[in-house]
Amino acid sequence: MTTIRKALVIGAGIGGLTTAAGLLRQGIDCEVFEARPTPGRLLTGGGFMLWHNAFLALRRIGLDEAVAADAVRMRFHEFRSDSGWRLARWRLDGPTARAGAPACALRRSTLHTVLTEAVGEHRIHLSRRFTGHTEDADGVTAHFEDGSTARGDVLIGADGLRSTVRTTMRNGFEPPPRYAGYTAWQAITQLPGESLVPTGTFFNLWGKGGLRFLYCRLNEHEVYWDAITSDRAGGRIDTLRLPRGAALAAAYRDWPDPIRRIISSTDEQAILPVPIHDRPPTGGWSKGRAVLVGDAAHPMTLNLSQGAGQAIESGVVLADMLGRCEPGAVPATLRAFESARRARAADMVTTSWRIGTLGLAHNGPLCRLRDVMMFTFFDSVARNQSYSLMLDDRLERTPLRIAEPLGHEAG
Numbered sequence: 397m398t399t400i401r402k403a404l405v406i407g408a409g410i411g412g413l414t415t416a417a418g419l420l421r422q423g424i425d426c427e428v429f430e431a432r433p434t435p436g437r438l439l440t441g442g443g444f445m446l447w448h449n450a451f452l453a454l455r456r457i458g459l460d461e462a463v464a465a466d467a468v469r470m471r472f473h474e475f476r477s478d479s480g481w482r483l484a485r486w487r488l489d490g491p492t493a494r495a496g497a498p499a500c501a502l503r504r505s506t507l508h509t510v511l512t513e514a515v516g517e518h519r520i521h522l523s524r525r526f527t528g529h530t531e532d533a534d535g536v537t538a539h540f541e542d543g544s545t546a547r548g549d550v551l552i553g554a555d556g557l558r559s560t561v562r563t564t565m566r567n568g569f570e571p572p573p574r575y576a577g578y579t580a581w582q583a584i585t586q587l588p589g590e591s592l593v594p595t596g597t598f599f600n601l602w603g604k605g606g607l608r609f610l611y612c613r614l615n616e617h618e619v620y621w622d623a624i625t626s627d628r629a630g631g632r633i634d635t636l637r638l639p640r641g642a643a644l645a646a647a648y649r650d651w652p653d654p655i656r657r658i659i660s661s662t663d664e665q666a667i668l669p670v671p672i673h674d675r676p677p678t679g680g681w682s683k684g685r686a687v688l689v690g691d692a693a694h695p696m697t698l699n700l701s702q703g704a705g706q707a708i709e710s711g712v713v714l715a716d717m718l719g720r721c722e723p724g725a726v727p728a729t730l731r732a733f734e735s736a737r738r739a740r741a742a743d744m745v746t747t748s749w750r751i752g753t754l755g756l757a758h759n760g761p762l763c764r765l766r767d768v769m770m771f772t773f774f775d776s777v778a779r780n781q782s783y784s785l786m787l788d789d790r791l792e793r794t795p796l797r798i799a800e801p802l803g804h805e806a807g
């Protein structure tokens with residue numbers, strides 16, 4: 397039985413809402429404070445991938461089925477060159493059976509809606525920008541820009557990459573995040589037609605000039621895509637003279653279909669460029685009664701499609717541990733949470749960063765070498781490494797366990 401009665405969660409993104417849903421399941425009351433006046437991009441924004449480990453974590457708070465119900469199950473993860481050469485094709489059925497959980501593509505809004513319903517809209521306070529906190533022997537007080545305050549036993553900073561809670565914990569100084577050297581232009585477009593983009597395959601294309609392109613079908617009508625452009629290709633993305641869609645169409649003009657069709661079918665307003673950042677793994681996720689989860693603690697580049705997955709895992713583990721917090725042990729419990737999660741999250745951050753550097757290859761011969769390397773290793777070594785990282789259930793790293801014992805052959 398926990399001694400925590402109330403938690404204050406800063407940020408209503410995936411990390412904050414997952415933590416809040418987990419806390420409520422543990423019988424801990426919580427309030428979520430979000431700076432935005434509306435849920436914003438989360439409800440209108442793009443799609444993404446949730447891998448098996450994210451669904452295993454969601455299962456621990458009873459939400460995996462609700463999320464999967466509105467998602468597309470992925471059966472293949474396919475890698476291609478910009479000339480259309482198939483470099484590798486991972487079958488996902490085997491790992492799905494082994495893990496006892498799917499890998500899915502979905503709209504961000506699907507996950508957000510399920511999490512919001514689990515937490516309850518009345519517990520999510522919009523337009524409440526956190527500015528700082530004070531702490532005493534009995535609890536913690538959060539301060540907001542509008543002059544209001546809130547009081548709880550623990551403060552959970554789920555306020556993303558540029559977390560104010562993180563900076564506050566470090567007495568007002570935190571170095572800026574690390575820029576990866578590339579931007580992801582993400583969008584959803586209306587593009588019916590199985591022949592162009594088949595359901596159930598996550599396509600991952602690697603090209604020359606520091607260009608990449610990811611896409612997958614979200615449902616009968618919609619396709620989600622990410623054009624990843626390195627700064628070295630900056631001159632080719634001419635947004636000074638051209639609208640975003642036209643600038644991308646020019647950069648990808650030599651790529652095979654459906655890339656050109658996907659770009660040309662997309663509304664200009666739907667294309668959202670996101671410069672990609674992370675932070676080199678560091679400790680210091682907690683201080684006294686304050687703790688960080690999600691991108692606030694372990695932001696990572698998008699290359700493993702694991703940022704949200706790790707935010708979900710951290711939220712579930714934190715809620716679980718706070719649900720067993722002994723009297724007077726809030727700081728110790730928060731430190732134990734960091735010990736349980738830090739190595740796994742750090743592995744994800746580091747691996748994701750390394751994959752991203754592969755995408756920066758610019759000139760033809762180097763890209764050709766990368767293609768050959770991917771063709772040789774991606775169906776074996778890279779897949780095995782990726783899965784052992786994703787489905788790592790070593791207890792010293794995380795209390796999350798794989799639902800089913802490993803028994804099947806690799807897919």
Ligand SMILES: Cc1cc2nc3c(=O)[nH]c(=O)nc-3n(C[C@H](O)[C@H](O)[C@H](O)COP(=O)(O)OP(=O)(O)OC[C@H]3O[C@@H](n4cnc5c(N)ncnc54)[C@H](O)[C@@H]3O)c2cc1C
Pocket residue numbers: 406407408409410411412429430431432443444445446524525526527554555556557558559560580582622670689690691692696698700701702703704705706707
């Ligand atoms: C292009 C791209 C593609 C991606 N694809 C994938 C993918 O396929 N799979 C995957 O798992 N991950 C993916 N990710 C990563 C994933 O989106 C993030 O890791 C995840 O959204 C982090 O969630 P979070 O709740 O920790 O942070 P955020 O989503 O950033 O949420 C933080 C919230 O806190 C609020 N906030 C900030 N400051 C304050 C304040 N002072 N007071 C109150 N509220 C505040 C913000 O408004 C925001 O709502 C991708 C990321 C990018 C950029």
